[in-house]
Amino acid sequence: MKILRTQTLRGPNYWSIRHHKLILMRLDLEDLAETPSNQIPGLYDGLLDVLPSLDEHFCSPGCRGGFLMRLREGTLMGHVVEHVALELQVLVGKNVGFGRTRESEKPGVYNVVFQYRDEQVGRYAGRAAVRLCQSIIDAGRYPQDELDKDLEDLRDLANSSALGPSTEALVGEAEAREIPWMQLSARAMIQLGYGACQRRLQATLSDRSSLLAVELACDKEGTKRILQDAGIPVPRGVTIQYLDDLEAAVEDVGGYPIAIKPLDGNHGRGITLDITSAEDAVAAYDTASAASKSRTVIVERFYRGRDHRVLVVDGKVVAVSERIPARVLGNGRLTIEELVERANRDPRRGEGHDNVLTRIKIDRAAIALLERQGLALNTVLHDGKVAYLRATANLSTGGIAVDRTDDIHPDNVWLAERAARTIGLDIAGIDLVTTDITRPLRDADGVVVEVNAAPGFRMHVSPSEGTSRNVAAPVMDMLFPPGTTSRIPILAITGTNGKTTTTRLSAHIMAQTGRTVGYTTTDGIYIDGRLVEKGDTTGPQSAGVILRDPTVDVAVLETARGGILRSGLAFEVCEVGVVLNVAADHLGLDGINTIDQMARVKSVVAEVVAPEGTAVLNADDPRVLSMAERVPGKVAYFSMDAKNETVKTHIAGGGLVAVYEGGYLTLHDGQESHQLEFAEDLPVTLKGKAPFMIANALAAVAATYSLGADLESIRKGLRTFNPSAAQTPGRMNLFDMGDFHVLIDYAHNPASYEALGGFIRNWDGNRVGVVGGPGDRRDEDLALLGELSAGFFDYIIVKEDDDTRGRARGNAADCIVAGIQKTNSKCRFETVLDETRAIEISLKEAKPKELIVILPESVSRAVSLVEAFQTLHARA
Numbered sequence: 001m002k003i004l005r006t007q008t009l010r011g012p013n014y015w016s017i018r019h020h021k022l023i024l025m026r027l028d029l030e031d032l033a034e035t036p037s038n039q040i041p042g043l044y045d046g047l048l049d050v051l052p053s054l055d056e057h058f059c060s061p062g063c064r065g066g067f068l069m070r071l072r073e074g075t076l077m078g079h080v081v082e083h084v085a086l087e088l089q090v091l092v093g094k095n096v097g098f099g100r101t102r103e104s105e106k107p108g109v110y111n112v113v114f115q116y117r118d119e120q121v122g123r124y125a126g127r128a129a130v131r132l133c134q135s136i137i138d139a140g141r142y143p144q145d146e147l148d149k150d151l152e153d154l155r156d157l158a159n160s161s162a163l164g165p166s167t168e169a170l171v172g173e174a175e176a177r178e179i180p181w182m183q184l185s186a187r188a189m190i191q192l193g194y195g196a197c198q199r200r201l202q203a204t205l206s207d208r209s210s211l212l213a214v215e216l217a218c219d220k221e222g223t224k225r226i227l228q229d230a231g232i233p234v235p236r237g238v239t240i241q242y243l244d245d246l247e248a249a250v251e252d253v254g255g256y257p258i259a260i261k262p263l264d265g266n267h268g269r270g271i272t273l274d275i276t277s278a279e280d281a282v283a284a285y286d287t288a289s290a291a292s293k294s295r296t297v298i299v300e301r302f303y304r305g306r307d308h309r310v311l312v313v314d315g316k317v318v319a320v321s322e323r324i325p326a327r328v329l330g331n332g333r334l335t336i337e338e339l340v341e342r343a344n345r346d347p348r349r350g351e352g353h354d355n356v357l358t359r360i361k362i363d364r365a366a367i368a369l370l371e372r373q374g375l376a377l378n379t380v381l382h383d384g385k386v387a388y389l390r391a392t393a394n395l396s397t398g399g400i401a402v403d404r405t406d407d408i409h410p411d412n413v414w415l416a417e418r419a420a421r422t423i424g425l426d427i428a429g430i431d432l433v434t435t436d437i438t439r440p441l442r443d444a445d446g447v448v449v450e451v452n453a454a455p456g457f458r459m460h461v462s463p464s465e466g467t468s469r470n471v472a473a474p475v476m477d478m479l480f481p482p483g484t485t486s487r488i489p490i491l492a493i494t495g496t497n498g499k500t501t502t503t504r505l506s507a508h509i510m511a512q513t514g515r516t517v518g519y520t521t522t523d524g525i526y527i528d529g530r531l532v533e534k535g536d537t538t539g540p541q542s543a544g545v546i547l548r549d550p551t552v553d554v555a556v557l558e559t560a561r562g563g564i565l566r567s568g569l570a571f572e573v574c575e576v577g578v579v580l581n582v583a584a585d586h587l588g589l590d591g592i593n594t595i596d597q598m599a600r601v602k603s604v605v606a607e608v609v610a611p612e613g614t615a616v617l618n619a620d621d622p623r624v625l626s627m628a629e630r631v632p633g634k635v636a637y638f639s640m641d642a643k644n645e646t647v648k649t650h651i652a653g654g655g656l657v658a659v660y661e662g663g664y665l666t667l668h669d670g671q672e673s674h675q676l677e678f679a680e681d682l683p684v685t686l687k688g689k690a691p692f693m694i695a696n697a698l699a700a701v702a703a704t705y706s707l708g709a710d711l712e713s714i715r716k717g718l719r720t721f722n723p724s725a726a727q728t729p730g731r732m733n734l735f736d737m738g739d740f741h742v743l744i745d746y747a748h749n750p751a752s753y754e755a756l757g758g759f760i761r762n763w764d765g766n767r768v769g770v771v772g773g774p775g776d777r778r779d780e781d782l783a784l785l786g787e788l789s790a791g792f793f794d795y796i797i798v799k800e801d802d803d804t805r806g807r808a809r810g811n812a813a814d815c816i817v818a819g820i821q822k823t824n825s826k827c828r829f830e831t832v833l834d835e836t837r838a839i840e841i842s843l844k845e846a847k848p849k850e851l852i853v854i855l856p857e858s859v860s861r862a863v864s865l866v867e868a869f870q871t872l873h874a875r876a
Helices: 043-050 052-056 066-073 077-090 119-139 144-161 165-176 211-218 220-229 243-252 278-291 336-344 364-372 410-423 472-479 499-511 540-548 561-566 595-607 622-630 645-652 691-706 711-720 750-760 779-792 811-823 835-844 859-875
Strands: 002-009 022-028 099-103 109-115 181-183 189-192 199-202 237-240 258-262 272-275 297-301 306-313 316-324 327-329 386-388 400-403 427-434 447-453 490-494 517-521 524-527 530-534 554-558 574-579 609-618 634-639 656-661 664-669 672-678 733-736 741-744 767-771 795-798 828-831 851-854
Touching: 002 119, 022 077, 022 119, 043 052, 043 066, 043 077, 043 119, 052 066, 052 077, 066 077, 077 099, 077 109, 077 119, 077 144, 109 119, 119 144, 165 181, 165 189, 165 472, 181 540, 211 220, 211 410, 211 447, 220 237, 220 410, 220 447, 237 243, 243 278, 243 297, 258 278, 272 278, 278 297, 278 364, 306 410, 306 472, 316 410, 327 336, 364 386, 410 427, 410 447, 490 499, 490 595, 490 691, 499 517, 499 554, 499 691, 499 711, 517 540, 524 540, 530 540, 540 554, 561 595, 574 595, 574 691, 595 609, 595 622, 609 622, 609 691, 634 645, 634 691, 645 656, 656 691, 664 691, 664 711, 672 711, 691 711, 691 750, 733 859, 741 859, 750 779, 750 851, 767 779, 767 835, 779 795, 779 811, 795 811, 795 835, 811 828, 835 851, 835 859
Parallel strands: 490 554, 490 574, 517 554, 574 609, 609 634, 634 656, 741 851, 767 795, 767 851, 795 828
Antiparallel strands: 002 022, 022 109, 099 109, 181 189, 189 199, 237 297, 258 272, 258 297, 306 316, 306 427, 316 400, 327 386, 427 447, 517 524, 524 530, 656 664, 664 672, 733 741
């Protein structure tokens, strides 16, 4: 077997609307192409031996052991690889189950599709699955050490790319509320929501977190002074920068026991507690000074009691946890070192913040603390005796957390909330030391020892003991209060032809409503009418630019088939999805070989419409019309034929329809009908001579009306939208050259040629075509372009694109010429392969009243040539 290509899909796609995270692996089965699994010796036993958990796979039989049943009966190896790739991910804690395998257009080559949670884990699992299966086929087994190495690598990949536990909790809550999220490219930031409705997080810092408050919280001494001034009990303490000042500082705080900590530390680093001697104080000073960026150390009175973290979100206490330092409990048999080793075997313990608990480390600090307790690593602890390995209770150093949310005294709740507000943090971790959290802090001789910005959520979400608290929920309530939305309206437009014009017109109409519109097209990304990035920007990455922009109120996204196939959509749902038409174009690419398959690609946009949204479909195109049954929301139609039966039925049923009726663009909504504009009066229709442009306008009318645009804004948008080279480059750009006219259009497939022909045939005068076609189209598609051209041009100049896309120079032109000659052997034509020269010849030889139609590879170059010719002859 051989992997030919691996793709990562990240949104709704051709293979699944519901499962967005998919790996698509194109797999050549080679010699196994015709060999089912039941005819491969040892495959069943070998797989079951190395992966006995495959018995849990239901597969198509729909029951436990279903996949193994298929394996025994006989299934092809692509299907086997799919299940192995899924199981390898499950074994490292990534719960995945969706997959499908389909033969491609090439016999023996299969599209193997399977779900992933982590992209790198999924891609690795695909490669490992092929390697594992091939080993069993060749040798009858897959060595256990190889499997162990695969699983180790998969875990490492998962850990290296995993979100932190706090971020995971927040993202999980966002997903539960259907709030879209995405990772930003800097500082581990997460964006929640889209466009102008977005909010941002960095761990548990939000875009509402005050910089002043965060800086103050990082200044431990400054925090203490502010709290003390507010009457909140805090430890007595001083700051020093020199060891010589340590002795005086101890006296200032009332003598031993003391605590020493860095002024600007975090996660418990550099902190030593319960210091009772000058020798220990010097060592603690050195530790704290090394951990402080400013080399400033806090010396505080040490308060004996239990350590508690009180989490305050938006001014309210939402969880309380008692934190117990890393420790082991004796059993009278094992040494402390053996007890630590046993504790670290707990599957809940991992490195850093990866797991619910963190492994306990034996280092110099741990050994020193044991010595202070009169213990050593080889000490056998008596049954029930506790040995502490850390002085601080941080989870990141092996501590445990016990939920105390229901135990905290109301006075302490009030005090913690007041402390958070005093410092000014929207999300704060208030550290209390008290002997009894159920009593008021002052009565139990307790104090607030710290106020933390960006507090960790792990101890509350996954406590070692007690009730798990959903602390992410109040954060989401704070960022997105009831009645607010996390989404901006998304209008997605797809189809074979007309996408760019419809996108630009829709964006223009929405701009009339006073909102900031971001849109993507084949010629660039635009925000508020300004070009952000030039190029073909119809894929998910370009859509992401719009969805990340904090100024955008409405997104209008041209959505091409390439992005859907290669990556999936950039969004999970849209408010309005438009499918203009489906025709033969790009067939033979990316595994799409028939028009019906292409229709399935385009239908993705209709199928992701929100339940309360609208799919706008072309009632004149049977393939588009059939998509209505798969739309989860409402359906609206547009049509050039007022007698279309679907249109008539939909209007009678109170549905939304935009139709060309009596020369007018007319909108029917329930019992109301609105005659919008006379088509011949609209610049976009070229005086009504371009029927396909009328259809595009109808689609834009239905789409923007569904998105909430008022009728007057729609009318104004229609009247003021001009298909000029400046506003819609390459889309029916008509130039008046004085004695003749030039039309530039980016038609490049048979359907767009046919649509263009409707306008060309209406021209009163000689018609010249400068035509070509992309080299990656099939020979028959290029020949058809020639056949169509011969039907409506009086003279044809056949040229080629600069990029022949793998064809020999002249080959694409020969195919077009063959089509011309097949249709009309007397048709006048010449071949000029260079596009620039072909355009220049057409302009120099133009005759009065002639229409020269240029169908270029480079729209900008063609426009420049025409404008330069126009300027030169105007001066002459």
